[in-house]
Amino acid sequence: MSGTTIQRDRRRRQAIFRWVVLGLALLYFLVPMVSLFDFSIRFPLTGNVDLDSWAALFGGDDSGRLDMLGEGLTNSLIMAVMTVVISLALLLPTMVLVKLKSPQFSRAVEFISLLPLTIPAVVLVVGLAPIYLVISTRILDSNTIWLAFAYVILVLPFVYRSLDAGLRAIDLKTLTETARSFGASWWTIMVRVIVPNVRTAIISAVFISVALVLGEFTFARMLARTNLQTALFQINLSDGQIAAAVSLIALGGTTILLVLLDLVVGLREAARRRPEEPLAAAAPAPTPTETSAS
Amino acid sequence: MTTQPLTGRDATASRPARRWLAHAGTLPFFAYTGVFLILPTLLVVVGAFRSREGAFTLNGLEQLLSPRTLTIFANSLVLSAVTAVVGAVLGALIAYALATAPSGSMGRRLFTAFCSVVAQFGGVMLAFAFIATFGINGLLTRLLQDWAGYTVNGQFLSTLPGVAVVYAYFQIPLMVIVFLPALDGLRVQWREATENLGGSTWTYWSRVAGPILAPSFLGSLLLLFANSFSAFATAAALISQQTLIVPMEIESALRNENDLGMDAYAQALALGMIVVVALVMWAYAALQKRAARWTA
Numbered sequence: 074m075s076g077t078t079i080q081r082d083r084r085r086r087q088a089i090f091r092w093v094v095l096g097l098a099l100l101y102f103l104v105p106m107v108s109l110f111d112f113s114i115r116f117p118l119t120g121n122v123d124l125d126s127w128a129a130l131f132g133g134d135d136s137g138r139l140d141m142l143g144e145g146l147t148n149s150l151i152m153a154v155m156t157v158v159i160s161l162a163l164l165l166p167t168m169v170l171v172k173l174k175s176p177q178f179s180r181a182v183e184f185i186s187l188l189p190l191t192i193p194a195v196v197l198v199v200g201l202a203p204i205y206l207v208i209s210t211r212i213l214d215s216n217t218i219w220l221a222f223a224y225v226i227l228v229l230p231f232v233y234r235s236l237d238a239g240l241r242a243i244d245l246k247t248l249t250e251t252a253r254s255f256g257a258s259w260w261t262i263m264v265r266v267i268v269p270n271v272r273t274a275i276i277s278a279v280f281i282s283v284a285l286v287l288g289e290f291t292f293a294r295m296l297a298r299t300n301l302q303t304a305l306f307q308i309n310l311s312d313g314q315i316a317a318a319v320s321l322i323a324l325g326g327t328t329i330l331l332v333l334l335d336l337v338v339g340l341r342e343a344a345r346r347r348p349e350e351p352l353a354a355a356a357p358a359p360t361p362t363e364t365s366a367s
Numbered sequence: 368m369t370t371q372p373l374t375g376r377d378a379t380a381s382r383p384a385r386r387w388l389a390h391a392g393t394l395p396f397f398a399y400t401g402v403f404l405i406l407p408t409l410l411v412v413v414g415a416f417r418s419r420e421g422a423f424t425l426n427g428l429e430q431l432l433s434p435r436t437l438t439i440f441a442n443s444l445v446l447s448a449v450t451a452v453v454g455a456v457l458g459a460l461i462a463y464a465l466a467t468a469p470s471g472s473m474g475r476r477l478f479t480a481f482c483s484v485v486a487q488f489g490g491v492m493l494a495f496a497f498i499a500t501f502g503i504n505g506l507l508t509r510l511l512q513d514w515a516g517y518t519v520n521g522q523f524l525s526t527l528p529g530v531a532v533v534y535a536y537f538q539i540p541l542m543v544i545v546f547l548p549a550l551d552g553l554r555v556q557w558r559e560a561t562e563n564l565g566g567s568t569w570t571y572w573s574r575v576a577g578p579i580l581a582p583s584f585l586g587s588l589l590l591l592f593a594n595s596f597s598a599f600a601t602a603a604a605l606i607s608q609q610t611l612i613v614p615m616e617i618e619s620a621l622r623n624e625n626d627l628g629m630d631a632y633a634q635a636l637a638l639g640m641i642v643v644v645a646l647v648m649w650a651y652a653a654l655q656k657r658a659a660r661w662t663a
Contacts (some may be wrong), residue, residue: 079562087467094464095478098539102481105496105536108506112499167396174389182393185400191648192408193597194481195614196637200407200414202621288488288602291614295621302491306604311493317499320492327488331480339471 106321113317115234126314131323136169138312142319145304148217153286153299154220157279165275168236169267172245186233189226194291197226217298224289228282234279239274273341280334284327297362411641414634427631431639437615442527443612446472450534451591457535458542458591459539459584465543466550479547482540490600491535497524498605500580525606533605534595541594542587549583549658582658589651593644613640 113126129139166185171178189197201223208222210213248270252262268275290302301323309316418424430436468475474490485493500507501524523529553576561571599614610616613636620633 080559083568084556091464091467094460094466095474098461098464099478102485102536102540104507105493105500108500109496110506111506112495115504129564163396163399167393170389170392174386175393178390180392182396185397188404191641191644192404193593193614193640194466195597195599195617196411196640196644197404197407199617199621199633199637201403202411203410204407206401222403226400228406229400231509244541284484284488288490290603294600294603295618302600305483305495306491309604313495313498324484324489327371327484328477328481331483332476335476335480361376 076300104106106324109317113314113321116333117313126312126318129315130166130318135281137317138308141304142301142308142315143300145301147300149287149289151218152221152224153283155218156224156228156286157282158284159221160225160228161278162273164229164232165236165267165271166263168233168240169245172240173249183227183233183237187230190230190311194227194289195295197223198295199291201292202296215298217293217300220292220296220300222297223292224282226284228285230279231281231285232278233259234273235274235278239271243270273338277334277338280330284331287323287327406642411637414508415560415631415638417628417631417634424631427635427638430632431635436636439610439613439616443614444532444643446527446534446612447592447596448527450538450595451588453531453535455546455584455588455597456593458539458585461539462543462546462550466553468552479544482543486541488588490527490598491531491604493536494601494604499538501529501532524608525611527611530602530605530611533601534598537598537601538591538595541645545587545590548585549580550610553579557640574617582654586651586658587656589647589654593647593651595641596640596647 113121114124116125117125158291167182171182205219205223208219213219246269249262249264252266257266287301289300290306292298293300293303294306305316305319379480414425416423416425418426465475465478489496497505500503501519502508503521505519511519520526525535557575558571561575566574597614600616602612602615603618608617610619617633617636617640622637
């Protein structure tokens with residue numbers, strides 16, 4: 074009997090503790106965000122409040138002051154797509170192959186994939202500078218989007234971890250053996266069996282990669298390229314209000330995207346835990362059996 | 368190749384040609400990381416000891432050990448240590464408060480999502496946010512002036528303590544997201560068992576939860592240290608005139624590549640950073656191994 078009283082007391086104390094701590098934390102986290110908004114609408118010299126910067130962002134602006142921002146955003150979005158495609162195309166087949174055929178390489182692949190966590194971006198860029206000199210003068214050109222090749226390295230640890238968790242959760246061997254005995258080619262197995270089964274892992278890898286690329290500053294700054302963050306940095310020097318408004322949109326938008334991702338992944342995991350769906354639970358629509366058709 | 372079912376390693380070993388084909392499939396990965404990860408790292412390590420003409424030199428290391436550079440390294444180390452400790456303690460407190468909330472609740476989802484955005488995405492934008500808060504025209508600067516008559520130093524954000532305040536803003540959320548899984552791993556049964564055996568809340572924290580969480584806490588602390596030691600964007604957006612921390616010194620060294628006196632300096636600075644982070648990550652890996660005991 075006394076145990077339940079202790080537990081009820083504890084629960085009440087925990088609730089009070091939770092509200093106090095989270096309330097203070099929320100206040101702490103929100104003050105700079107509110108300031109950012111205040112900054113975006115308040116003209117610093119006179120203190121007049123106007124929505125000029127927001128109007129310029131959403132209502133179109135032909136003064137040319139947003140050109141650089143547009144260029145940076147475009148570059149960052151292109152690079153986000155490139156980074157996602159290259160990193161998945163590079164890592165997923167390699168990890169599957171290593172798990173099935175060359176397990177002796179698994180430690181090497183893991184080590185290399187996690188290595189970028191140990192090497193700060195600001196260090197890596199020192200070594201990348203001469204490589205990008207060669208790329209921009211002899212192989213390609215000095216277009217910003219080629220930075221995506223280096224961004225692949227930045228996202229590698231996160232994509233690896235995500236895919237590793239996804240591949241561990243499925244019975245890769247049985248799936249491929251079944252598909253092979255139905256006559257599926259390796260390409261079919263990859264695209265129609267493995268990809269659908271690790272879809273959740275791929276989704277979270279994509280989100281992390283996109284967020285990292287859109288937030289990247291170090292490489293672009295050091296190598297003098299224009300991406301979203303370096304454009305923001307430049308615009309802030311001339312028009313801080315626009316920079317503040319864009320920052321607020323970017324931070325808020327990414328938070329909402331992450332909540333949505335969290336909900337999607339949570340729903341899928343809940344579906345996976347249902348016992349009546351054994352093997353293919355992670356892939357609701359195209360089940361592995363469909364591959365026998367091809 | 369399509370009819371033979373996959374069997375164990377014996378069967379593959381009997382067909383060396385096919386095994387080599389499978390191994391060759393990993394080539395693109397090793398080639399790519401070779402060019403964009405291993406090669407740059409080697410260029411840094413080798414470059415630290417090479418003069419412009421390619422001869423061996425200790426010039427870079429000499430400059431690395433000059434009093435000015437050592438001060439910059441000390442700045443970076445102090446900044447990282449202070450913000451790591453502050454971030455770890457406050458972040459752990461917030462993470463615990465979150466862990467007592469039901470795991471599916473919308474508030475918790477929103478809070479953790481915001482934390483991961485601020486911790487990993489923000490750099491430059493967080494600097495803007497703090498300029499809007501503590502800058503000359505900042506919201507808090509004005510409120511403090513109007514309400515308390517206290518004037519915030521206009522240069523505050525360009526000083527080491529000012530940078531530390533901004534760094535704490537991404538260190539605390541990072542701690543929340545890396546430490547939350549460890550707290551979620553604490554079982555209610557352990558607490559109940561402690562209570563049934565007559566233990567108090569203090570007994571539970573000092574004798575049960577504390578020792579279990581200690582390796583994770585220290586590991587997260589090291590991760591935070593490495594994180595702020597490597598951070599560049601925030602400081603770059605806050606400070607324009609002076610060099611305070613190592614990444615900023617690397618930036619100016621890279622820009623001054625034409626300066627003959629600066630041979631191998633950027634690479635030597637980068638090497639110095641690698642050594643610090645490698646030590647930290649090595650300790651982190653050792654602690655992770657200990658922490659893993661309790662996750663099974």
